[in-house]
Amino acid sequence: MTPSARVQAAIEILDRVIAAATADGAPADRIFADWARNNRYAGSKDRRAVRELVYGAIRACGPVPKTGRTAMLRLAEEDSALKPLFDGSKYGPPAIGSRETPAEGGVAPPWIEKQLAASGIEGEALAAMRGRAPLDIRVNALKASRETCVLPEQAEHLAAPCAMRLPTGSHVDQWLAYREGQIEVQDHGSQIACLAAEAKPGETVIDLCAGAGGKTLALAAAMENQGVLVASDTDRGRLSKLAPRAERAGAGVIRSILLDPGKELEALEEFSGAADCVFIDAPCSGTGTWRRKPEAKWRLSDSRLTRFADIQDRLFDIAAHLVKPGGRLVFVTCSLLDAEGADRFASFLLRNPDWVADPPDLPLGSARGQGMRLTPYQDDTDGFFIARAQLPC
Numbered sequence: 345m346t347p348s349a350r351v352q353a354a355i356e357i358l359d360r361v362i363a364a365a366t367a368d369g370a371p372a373d374r375i376f377a378d379w380a381r382n383n384r385y386a387g388s389k390d391r392r393a394v395r396e397l398v399y400g401a402i403r404a405c406g407p408v409p410k411t412g413r414t415a416m417l418r419l420a421e422e423d424s425a426l427k428p429l430f431d432g433s434k435y436g437p438p439a440i441g442s443r444e445t446p447a448e449g450g451v452a453p454p455w456i457e458k459q460l461a462a463s464g465i466e467g468e469a470l471a472a473m474r475g476r477a478p479l480d481i482r483v484n485a486l487k488a489s490r491e492t493c494v495l496p497e498q499a500e501h502l503a504a505p506c507a508m509r510l511p512t513g514s515h516v517d518q519w520l521a522y523r524e525g526q527i528e529v530q531d532h533g534s535q536i537a538c539l540a541a542e543a544k545p546g547e548t549v550i551d552l553c554a555g556a557g558g559k560t561l562a563l564a565a566a567m568e569n570q571g572v573l574v575a576s577d578t579d580r581g582r583l584s585k586l587a588p589r590a591e592r593a594g595a596g597v598i599r600s601i602l603l604d605p606g607k608e609l610e611a612l613e614e615f616s617g618a619a620d621c622v623f624i625d626a627p628c629s630g631t632g633t634w635r636r637k638p639e640a641k642w643r644l645s646d647s648r649l650t651r652f653a654d655i656q657d658r659l660f661d662i663a664a665h666l667v668k669p670g671g672r673l674v675f676v677t678c679s680l681l682d683a684e685g686a687d688r689f690a691s692f693l694l695r696n697p698d699w700v701a702d703p704p705d706l707p708l709g710s711a712r713g714q715g716m717r718l719t720p721y722q723d724d725t726d727g728f729f730i731a732r733a734q735l736p737c
């Protein structure tokens with residue numbers, strides 16, 4: 345592909361990304377993968393270049409751009425080498441018209457930027473949300489350690505005890521250590537969130553929103569495969585991905601339980617007042633993950649945020665029902681908005697005066713409300729709110 349043809353391909357993909365983001369459709373990654381599958385003439389260098397352009401343009405735009413072309417014109421404002429590629433060549437984009445205007449720049453739609461600012465994320469902290477996420481792995485303590493694990497690439501040790509950072513683009517899933525279950529791809533921030541649980545061997549731990557089990561596997565390793573570890577979720581598809589991962593990781597302690605939305609406690613009845621720890625990795629807007637999924641900023645709306653806050657409050661109440669006296673709950677969202685973090689935790693404590701905030705001692709992060717927060721800017725992790733509360737005996 346010529347450089348101009350790559351720009352045009354990126355513009356067409358961006359059109360689809362914009363349409364999908366505003367209609368709750370497929371994520372950008374899937375749209376790009378579909379394009380790559382249907383356009384076999386694009387070699388690996390082409391694919392890499394087109395992908396860079398697509399993601400660069402998404403990152404460069406604040407509000408939802410009208411079209412892929414206006415998004416690409418915004419990127420061209422930041423990278424002047426792109427402008428001459430609007431050359432009207434056979435497969436390239438038409439020349440830039442004198443009255444054409446690029447999409448608006450920024451980090452996110454202004455109403456979200458405003459809410460982020462009210463949550464203490466502005467200036468450089470806001471700009472850092474436009475960056476690229478690093479590639480982190482967790483060494484599975486059930487099978488290896490950072491010292492014994494043999495990796496084909498140099499890896500930097502991070503603050504969480506099993507965390508390592510690799511050069512971006514490392515093909516981790518092709519490595520022997522990955523196939524043997526010695527390592528998992530997991531953001532450093534997620535690993536730190538799991539540390540807040542302080543899960544111990546022999547305990548009863550419920551990972552209430554386990555999804556495909558990324559954090560469940562970290563909890564299983566912390567528990568040294570001893571005790572009871574329940575992985576529950578309302579999404580059958582996500583939860584079904586856990587079993588093969590657990591098998592690879594040698595995490596035999598996990599019991600999966602599919603929940604019925606609205607009737608979660610029915611399936612978890614046997615654990616009422618019995619859990620040492622309930623870990624709530626709650627569904628949220630994902631503002632903390634924009635470095636990985638930048639188009640997520642175009643999926644948000646006020647009503648969506650309200651729905652997330654409602655479900656987060658409900659999950660707190662479910663978790664509180666399951667914890668035994670002397671036990672704890674951990675609340676985690678990958679959001680930087682107080683509405684999905686400090687405010688939710690404060691509201692829980694207000695509704696439940698018998699519970700006591702117990703801020704975890706974490707190797708990274710800073711205090712936010714009665715919990716802790718990790719940010720891309722200060723911690724170079726995904727953004728997370730992490731809070732812990734104890735139910736006194």
Ligand SMILES: C[S@@+](CC[C@H](N)C(=O)[O-])C[C@H]1O[C@@H](n2cnc3c(N)ncnc32)[C@H](O)[C@@H]1O
Nearest residue numbers: 552553554555557558559577578579625626627
């Ligand atoms: C942030 S994701 C969890 C990610 C997962 N813990 C991990 O580390 O990969 C939130 C999960 O909450 C689940 N969820 C949504 N509503 C729920 C409910 N009422 N009860 C339990 N899980 C729920 C979603 O299906 C989703 O998998």
